[in-house]
Amino acid sequence: MKNLSLGSRVRYLVGACLALFLLFGAMQVGHGLPTSQWAILTILFLLLGLTLYTVHRILKAISRLTDSLLSAARGDLDQRITGIRRGGATEELAWALNDLLDQQEAYFREVFSAFDHATRGQTFRLAMDQGLHGAFKDAMIRVNVSVESLGQVQQMALKEKLISRITDLNSGNLIKNLRSIQQYLMNMTQELTIVGQISSETAKDADGSRSTIENLVADLNQVAAMVAKTNAQISLLHEKGEEINQIVQVITDVADRTNLLALNAAIEAAHAGDVGKGFAVVAEEVRTLSENTKDAAASIATTIESFGQATSRMLEDSEQVKDLAEGSRNAVTEFRSQILKFADSAKASLGQVHKAQDLSFASLVKVDHFLFKQNGYRVLHQGSGSPEAQAIQTDHRGCRLGNWYYEGQGAENYSHVPSYHQLEAPHAGVHRNIQEAVNLLSHSWERNAETQAQIYSHFEAAERASEEVVQVLDRMVEERHRTA
Amino acid sequence: MSTRPQPTQQEKVMGDDDFIVSKTDLKGIITYGNRIFIQMSGYSESELLGAPHNILRHPDMPRVVFKLLWDTIQARREICAYVKNLAKDGSFYWVWANITPSLDRAGDLVGYFSVRRKPRPEAIQVVSGLYRTLLEAERKAGDGQAGMQASLAILNQVLEQKDMSYEEFVFGL
Structure with a gap:
């Protein structure tokens, strides 16, 4: 009997009662037990049977309750007692069990729903x-505190996720945009270098032209002086011609008078006859001589006249040359003042071109460093193995600004300006901080708040340094071109 | 349940700390109800068990709410709704109902579990106004699909105006 369940035992007891009753009845057959005793006995057995039946039913109900409880203990909260008999011995127990399970099931479903929503960032x-x-x-009030904060965290995480994705998109495109500006500034700087060379040649040529024109002016002055001198000499020549003419006139007069005298002598010789014959010959010779002298004088006069005409023409021409020389000198003087103005403006524009060239270069190296920083930020999204991480390996001596500053035209043209020496520290700071931030990104920064703080402060320091680089560059250009 | 109770203006109010719990099978046949359910609905346990849940449906309720309800729980999602219920004696009681799907160990849908709480009076005021509008639209457009579509359009419009999901809307009341 020990191994039998309570229900089975009750069933056996009911069976045993019935069997005893039947056995008793069979034993009393023929013994003539009084009817009243029979009745009492029957009622007794019936009562016993009823009691046992009730016990059986209670046990059955308890067994159902037990099943439900066992299910619940296994984590299945779905079971309920239904069809509960009103007024039954286990009614209250059954409802109490149902209420308990209702509380539990409602609790767990609520917790699940609330967390499910919170996980999706729904805080309502x-x-x-x-x-x-x-x-x-x-417990539920406490759970709600967690649900609420989880919801907020998830909502923020969702927001952050979008912001992060968009920032990534933005920074990717920013790099592309900056690269195009960088390319543009590189071309512009190159073009301006060529323009600078042309301008400086122009300025040199203008300076050359200035001395050429000064020489020309001097030459022309000399020419004008010489023309004036020549002019004077020609005038003198002309005067001398006149004097010669007068002398020739005197000679002609002398010859005429000699001729007349010779003629008179010939007549006198003829009067003298043969004695005068010799004298006649001399007189004839003298007459011939005077004729010849007169002819020579006439020929000289003719020559001198044509000489005078020639000198007159020369004088006229010379007068014209003088005017021309004067005119040229005026034109050249005018030209000279224009050339001087041109030389000055060529020099001024050379200064402007140099400034433009410097501004353009400064913009280019600014963009270089914006790009450098952006690449650093990109590593945050792209990881430390990305091309962006490679792109930031150059230090402050190896980059374009560094080359310019330490060896190139920067050192040459800028080392005298006051701000020149203020550039090195912030420039090195940009490179160093970005590189250190990226180095930290290769560690497990995602879960480490301290590393995150360090990364942030490096980026922050890089931004500050970059800001300073920009300001110092602007000052340097300003200072150089103010003093120049 | 062949004859429906005649609705009256008698209102029953749920207790602050009570909730009605009931379970149905996939067709909406009641398989369990707690004592508060029995007490509020006015039906006995034996009357409720095996009966369709819609014996409690009040004629003031627009059909679109139940469509939304069934569509949601059949998609294995939770739904919450304000519902006006009809008790056996014709009186009505408002509940803030939450229904969740019940899955077995294999993950199959086996029934629905519903908890109904006492709604806030302010919420009832808003909801009953909205339901009247929806019901009117359903009546005007006639029964069947047309009525459903008309009231669904109104509901969506209201939500769109508030820039809220249905859930957000009802939880915000």
Whole structure:
């Protein structure tokens, strides 16, 4: 009997009662037991049977309750007792069990729903504690604190996720945009270098032209002086011609008078006859001589006249040359003042071109460093093995600005300006901080708040340094071109 | 349940700390109800068990709410709704109902679990106004699909205006 369940035992007891009753009845057959005793006995057995039946039913109900409880203990909260008999011995127990399971099931479903929503960042769906009692209600109020903060965290995480994705998109495109500006500034700087060379040649040529024109002016002055001198000499020549003419006139007069005298002498010789014959010959010779002298004088006069005509023409021409020389000198003087103005403006524009060239270069190296920083930021999204991480390996001596500053035209043209020496520290700071931030990104920064703080402060320091680089560059250009 | 109770203006109010719990099978046949359910609905346990849940449906309720309800739980999602219920004696009681799907160990849908709480009076005021509008639209457009579509359009419009999901809307009341 020990191994039998309570229900089976009750069933055996009911069976045993019935068997005893039948056995007793059979034993009394023929013994003539009084009817009243029979009746009492029957009622007794019936009562016993009824009691046992009731016990059996209670046990059955308890067994159902036990099943439900066992299910619940296994984590299955779905079971309920239904068809509960009103007024039954186990009615209250059954409902109490149902109520307990209702509390539990409602509690767990609420918790699940609330967390499910919170996980998706929906903060409006808190767990409802209404209708829960005692410890269930208390627990739910506490759960809601977690649900609420989880919801907020998830909401923020969702927001952050979008912001992060968009920032990534933005920075990717920013790099592309900056590269195009960088390319543009590189071309512009190159073009301006050529323009600078042309301008400086122009300025040199203008300076050359200035001395050429000065020489020309001097030459022309000399020419004008010489023309004036020549002019004077020609005038003198002309005057001398006149004097010669007068002398020739005197000679002609002398010859005429000699001729007349010779003629008179010939006549006198003829009067003298043969004695005068010799004298006649001399007179004839003298006459011939005077004729010849007169002819020579006439020929000289003719020559001198044509000489005079020639000198007159020369004088006229010379007068014209003088005017021309004067005109040229005026034109050249005018030209000279223009050339001087041109030389000055060529020099001024050379200064402007140099400034433009410097501004353009400064913009280019600014963009270089914006790009450098952007690449650093990109490593945050792209990881430390990305091309962006490679791109930031150059130090402050190896980059374009560094080359310019330490060896190139920067050192040559800028080392005298006051701000020149203020550039090195912030420039090195940009490179160093970005590189250190990226180095930290190769460690497990995602879960380490301290590393994150360090990364942030490096980026922050890089931004500050970059800001300073920009300001110093602007000052340097300003200072150089103010003093120049 | 061949004859429906005649609705009256009598209102029953749920207790602050009570909730009605009931379970149905996949067709909406009641398989369990707690004592508060029995007390509020006015039906006995034996009357409720095996009966369709819609014996409690009040004629003031627009059909679109139940369509939304069934569509949601059949998609294995939770639904919350304000519902006006009809008790056996013709009186009515408002509940803030939450229905969740019940899955077995294999993950199959086996029934629905519903908890109904006492709604806030302010929420009832808003909801009853909205339901009247929806019901009117359904009546005007006639029964069947047309009525459903008309009231669904109104509901969506209201939500769109508030820039809220249905859930957000009802939880915000």
